Amino acid sequence: MQTTAVIGIGNILRQDDGIGIRVIEFLEAIGIPSYVKWIQGDIAGLDLIKYFEYNRVVIVDAAKMGVSPGTVKIFTPKDINSNGFKDAVSTHSIGLKETLRLAGSLKKIKNVKIVGIEPYSIEFGLEISEELQEKIPDICKQVIKLVLPELKQ
Amino acid sequence: MAEQVKKKDLNIFVEYLTRVEGHGHIKINMKDGKLEACYLNVIEAPRFFEAMVRGRSMFEVQHITSRICGICSTGHSLASIKATEDAIGFTPSVQTRKLRKLALHYETLDSHLLHVLFLVTPDVFGAESVFPMIQTHKDVILLALKMKKACSDLCDILMGRHTHPITLAVRGFTKIPGKKELEKSRELLGELEKDLAIVLGVVKLIKLPEFERETEYIALTHPDEYAFLDGNIASTDAKEIAPRDYLSFVHELNVEHSASKHSKNKRNSYMTGALARFNINHKKLPEKLLDIAKSLGLKAPCYNPFMNSIAQVIETAYCLYDAIEIIDGFLKNGIDQSEAVASWPSSLEKNKFTFKSGRGVGAVEVPRGILFHDYTVNAEGIIEKANCVIPTNQNLANIDMDLQKMVPEILHKTKEEITLQAEMLVRAYDPCISCSCHLLDVEFVD
Numbered sequence: 001m002q003t004t005a006v007i008g009i010g011n012i013l014r015q016d017d018g019i020g021i022r023v024i025e026f027l028e029a030i031g032i033p034s035y036v037k038w039i040q041g042d043i044a045g046l047d048l049i050k051y052f053e054y055n056r057v058v059i060v061d062a063a064k065m066g067v068s069p070g071t072v073k074i075f076t077p078k079d080i081n082s083n084g085f086k087d088a089v090s091t092h093s094i095g096l097k098e099t100l101r102l103a104g105s106l107k108k109i110k111n112v113k114i115v116g117i118e119p120y121s122i123e124f125g126l127e128i129s130e131e132l133q134e135k136i137p138d139i140c141k142q143v144i145k146l147v148l149p150e151l152k153q
Numbered sequence: 154m155a156e157q158v159k160k161k162d163l164n165i166f167v168e169y170l171t172r173v174e175g176h177g178h179i180k181i182n183m184k185d186g187k188l189e190a191c192y193l194n195v196i197e198a199p200r201f202f203e204a205m206v207r208g209r210s211m212f213e214v215q216h217i218t219s220r221i222c223g224i225c226s227t228g229h230s231l232a233s234i235k236a237t238e239d240a241i242g243f244t245p246s247v248q249t250r251k252l253r254k255l256a257l258h259y260e261t262l263d264s265h266l267l268h269v270l271f272l273v274t275p276d277v278f279g280a281e282s283v284f285p286m287i288q289t290h291k292d293v294i295l296l297a298l299k300m301k302k303a304c305s306d307l308c309d310i311l312m313g314r315h316t317h318p319i320t321l322a323v324r325g326f327t328k329i330p331g332k333k334e335l336e337k338s339r340e341l342l343g344e345l346e347k348d349l350a351i352v353l354g355v356v357k358l359i360k361l362p363e364f365e366r367e368t369e370y371i372a373l374t375h376p377d378e379y380a381f382l383d384g385n386i387a388s389t390d391a392k393e394i395a396p397r398d399y400l401s402f403v404h405e406l407n408v409e410h411s412a413s414k415h416s417k418n419k420r421n422s423y424m425t426g427a428l429a430r431f432n433i434n435h436k437k438l439p440e441k442l443l444d445i446a447k448s449l450g451l452k453a454p455c456y457n458p459f460m461n462s463i464a465q466v467i468e469t470a471y472c473l474y475d476a477i478e479i480i481d482g483f484l485k486n487g488i489d490q491s492e493a494v495a496s497w498p499s500s501l502e503k504n505k506f507t508f509k510s511g512r513g514v515g516a517v518e519v520p521r522g523i524l525f526h527d528y529t530v531n532a533e534g535i536i537e538k539a540n541c542v543i544p545t546n547q548n549l550a551n552i553d554m555d556l557q558k559m560v561p562e563i564l565h566k567t568k569e570e571i572t573l574q575a576e577m578l579v580r581a582y583d584p585c586i587s588c589s590c591h592l593l594d595v596e597f598v599d
Contacts, residue, residue, distance in 0.1 A: 013202065013220045033207075042317050043223035046267070047305045049298060065597070081596040105287045105296070124201035124216070 002037040004147050005054040008059040009041045009096055011034050016119030016132050018137070020060040023115075036108055036147055049103050052096035056111050058146050060139070061096060063116030070135055071118045077104055115143055159564040161186040165572050179575050180410075181560055191560055193579055194411050195545070198426070200306070203396045205541040211237040211513075211534050212323050212497055214389040218526065218541070219317045220417045222585055224267075227260040227312065228519030232541075234524040239397070240513025240530050241506040248492055249325040250382065251479050256311055256321065257517065258472035258479075262345070263304035264520035265465040265472075268583050269356065270297035273462045276577050277359045280522065293355060300348050303341045307476075310334050324502075325494040332413045335488065339480045345473055356466050357451060362574055368456070368551055370421050370429035371402060373518050377441045379430070379437040379471055381518040387433050387507045389454075390419040396516035397446040399525050403542055407548075416542070422550035425522030427464035428455060442470055458555050461581045465520070508534050521545055521583055545584045552582055 006027065008020030021040050028038040038148040041048060041059075050058060065073055094102070103109050117139060120129040128136075165181035182190040202221055206214045215233040221227040231253060238245065244252070271283050274293060280286045297360040310330060312318035320328045332340065374393060375384035385393040386402055394401060402423075405414045406507055417423060435443065446452065451463045498505075515526045522544030529538035555578055563571055 011220060013205065013217070040314070040317075042220065045223070046298070050305060075597070079597055081598045101284070102287070104296075105284070106291075122389055124205070126205065141285050151411075 002035050003054060004036045004056040004058070004141060005039055005051045006036055006060065006147060007041040007048060007051060008057045009040040009044070009048075009059060011043050011105075012126060013123045013124060014134075015121045015127065016117075016129050017062045017122045017125055018126075019045060019062045019119065019128060022065065022128055022136060023060045025140055025142060026136055027143060033055060033147070034107050041139055045096065045099050046102070048096070048099050049108055052103055052108050052110065052112060056084060056113075058113050058143060058144065059096065060115045061117070061121045062122070063114075063115055067111065067118050069118050070080040070131060072135075072139055073116045074146070075114055075116075077109055077112055077114070079102075113146055115139070115146070160568075163560075163564070163568065163571070165568065165575065167572060167576060169179075179556070179572075179579060181556070181571070181575060183560070183564075184253070188557060188561060190410070190465050191557045193549065194557065195413055195549065198255055198562060200304075203541060206536050206539045209536055211240060211528060211530050211536055211597065213540075214528075214536060215321060215323070216317070216319075220541055221541070222451055222543075224264050225260065225519040225521070225524070226317045227256050227308070227321070228517050229526070229541075230318050231257065232515040232517040232519075233526050234321060234323050235512040235515030235517065236312055236526040236528045237515075237530075238513070238516060240511055240528060241323075241508060243324060243533070245325060245504040246492060248489055251290070251482070251564070252311065252326055252329070253274050253321070254382050255476055255479050256308075256318065256569065257519075258476045260306055260308045260474045261381065261423060261468055261520050262476075263294070263301060263308070265469045266297065266300050266352070268520070269466055269469070270294075270300075272583065273359060274355065274440060276573070276580070283316070292589040296348060296351055296355075300345060300352075303345050303348075305340055307341050309369065312359075317345075317399075322494055322496050324498065325492055327494060327496055329488055329490050329493050330483075331488075331490070332444070333485050334482075335480055339484065342473065342477050342480060346477065349453065349473060353445065354468070356463070359462070361457070361462070361507070362577065364455070364459060365456040366458070366555055366580075367454075368546070368554070369418055369423035370432045370454075371418065371423050371425050371523060372430040372433045373516060373523060374433055375437070377437075379434045379473075381474075386516060386523065388418060388423070389432065390423075395513045397512075398526070399514060399516060399527070399542075403525070403547065404544070405546075413546050413549055415553075416547040417550055422554045422594075424551045425544050426461055427468050427520070428458065429522065430518060431464040431467065438471060439474070442467055442474075445470065458551075458578060459581045461583075476575050484583075508532055519544060521585055522547060543585070545582070548582050548584065552579060552584070573576075 008024035010018045012018030012021050023038050024038050050054040111121050161405040167179040170367050179189050215230040218233040219230040221229050320326045369390040371388045373380040373384040374387035389391040402418045408415050432454050446467045449463050497594045510532045512529045525542040527540040528536050
């Protein structure tokens with residue numbers, strides 16, 4: 001039974017913005033462990049809420065965190081300062097932040113962790129920047145660490 | 154009482170237009186009773202994806218173009234696929250056409266419901282956005298999320314996943330839904346049908362501003378159905394044309410105040426989208442939907458752009474009922490699994506179409522209006538030139554002209570009321586800035 005969802009978010013047309021998807025592609029190819037559902041979330045917003053029902057959710061996304069490019073930070077929705085939220089949502093893609101806020105307000109968040117990756121470049125282009133490309137295996141290791149503890153259960 | 158006096162000077166600048174994708178601003182500047190500036194400015198990403206598809210096979214580009222927009226990804230995929238099929242002279246099967254209609258219906262349902270329940274209702278209930286409504290109208294928010302999940306699940310079943318379809322291919326579908334999947338889809342549609350009655354109850358509460366400006370309306374039109382997937386391009390001002398001739402309607406121009414190109418045809422602007430479709434194709438709607446439209450104050454021809462949201466509600470019902478009919482047809486008559494195609498054509502298929510250098514155009518109605526993909530391919534099926542015209546760009550000139558007529562008509566209102574109404578007008582068109590970045594912008598709690 002799949003009890004964990006790992007979701008990659010981002011737009012693969014904008015270089016490092018697509019890192020979440022690239023990480024999922026990498027991990028999906030490895031194909032373990034079986035209780036994990038790997039999801040290429042692309043630029044989904046609100047549609048992510050349905051995955052929050054999983055016992056454990058890990059979201060991998062490029063994030064502007066004000067740290068040096070390539071830095072990986074793992075945090076929970078509660079660590080994000082909601083004062084910075086704009087009441088600005090669109091039908092197009094209520095972004096991840098708004099989705100987390102909405103889901104949180106509706107008490108639909110159980111166990112969500114976010115793996116944020118500071119991008120090098122978000123210019124138009126299908127390729128991840130070379131610098132970030134090199135870090136993909138390391139990022140994957142960190143994601144796997146987050147989902148592995150369940151093996152002991 | 155001073156506010157009741159018509160203003161002679163007015164300065165409005167809405168820097169970040171809420172509830173609209175990406176950044177944009179509305180500028181209204183009036184001096185001595187003369188409107189000096191009154192427009193919407195949106196920043197459009199350069200048409201970079203046209204460069205991205207160049208040099209690629211026409212059999213794979215739908216996977217790139219579907220990323221242009223998160224909510225119209227099916228529409229972009231289909232416009233792309235249709236352009237390719239036009240280029241190679243391929244006519245899809247009746248079953249493929251039905252399945253594609255389903256795909257588009259699911260996307261339109263999803264988008265329209267979200268627009269009406271998440272963007273229009275906050276204005277109705279006097280809330281800044283959906284967030285305060287979690288406290289005041291939680292039932293509406295939960296209903297919206299429930300319906301959205303149903304649409305998402307329907308897309309997952311038919312297209313492999315919701316946001317960027319993977320089963321849509323040139324020539325057909327790579328996977329055809331089986332009996333169980335059709336039954337599950339029918340069940341989800343049945344739930345949506347029940348929920349629609351509640352939506353209509355909410356929509357009845359909506360009071361939209363009274364404003365009219367007749368313009369040219371452009372939409373696909375089809376002799377047998379309310380057109381979304383196929384048809385010629387119709388205009389209220391001109392004779393209908395074939396999709397390949399779209400450039401004789403879509404005249405793009407640069408304007409000083411906008412980073413995006415504007416479009417016009419016979420007049421200085423035209424409108425595309427739900428209201429344009431309703432005005433052009435309303436006779437193709439079932440009587441019961443026309444009655445609902447009438448009960449919501451919508452009757453063709455309608456020149457009030459705010460009513461675009463009501464036209465979306467009627468289309469929601471249309472897409473839902475048509476989807477049910479299509480699924481019921483498959484459940485009754487069966488579905489041919491042997492029609493599934495591989496992503497890439499095999500050598501056995503060579504006699505079904507010809508690769509030759511030339512041009513192909515795909516026109517599809519997406520939630521915000523008519524969308525065009527136009528490819529020039531070489532004899533190997535490689536794209537040499539591409540053009541993509543999205544609905545929002547086509548509507549920009551019309552939005553500006555609406556604002557320029559509306560603002561002088563409401564000068565007796567307070568500045569705040571004028572600002573809100575201008576924002577509501579722009580939101581009625583639900584503009585999309587395509588190709589935006591989706592970075593998570595994080596400020597950590599100290």
